[in-house]
Amino acid sequence: MNKVTTMNKATIKNKILEVYAAARVIMKRYGHTKKFAKHIVALVIKEQKKLPDEELAEFVAVNPIGRVLGYKRKPNPSTFSKVRSRSDLRIFEELYYWLVQNAMKGRRLS
DSSP states (O other): OOHHHHHHHHHHHHHHHHHHHHHHHHHHHHOOOOOHHHHHHHHHHHOOOOOOOOHHHHHHSSSSSHHHTOOOOOOOOOOHHHHHSSHHHHHHHHHHHHHHHHHHTOOOOO
């Protein structure tokens, strides 16, 4: 059981790093920073886990995923609403398409 848990954590960490790397490339195209990219990835996690901003701030502060993204302490929950308001919708669309394309690699549709 412990080996499976460790393997899952390693897999999750690698996936988060892949998404973060893609987000950094996308953010650069839109003139945003690496710091902005980590918040965008956090917002993806928020949607996946269905968390309000306050719980997302707590999650990235205590979960190892937050450390992978570069959170050293709990961000102010208002950070996420600011990022949403300053984000071009195309950023989210591009990251979404990257996620779908990455998930479908090597898979056949029948």
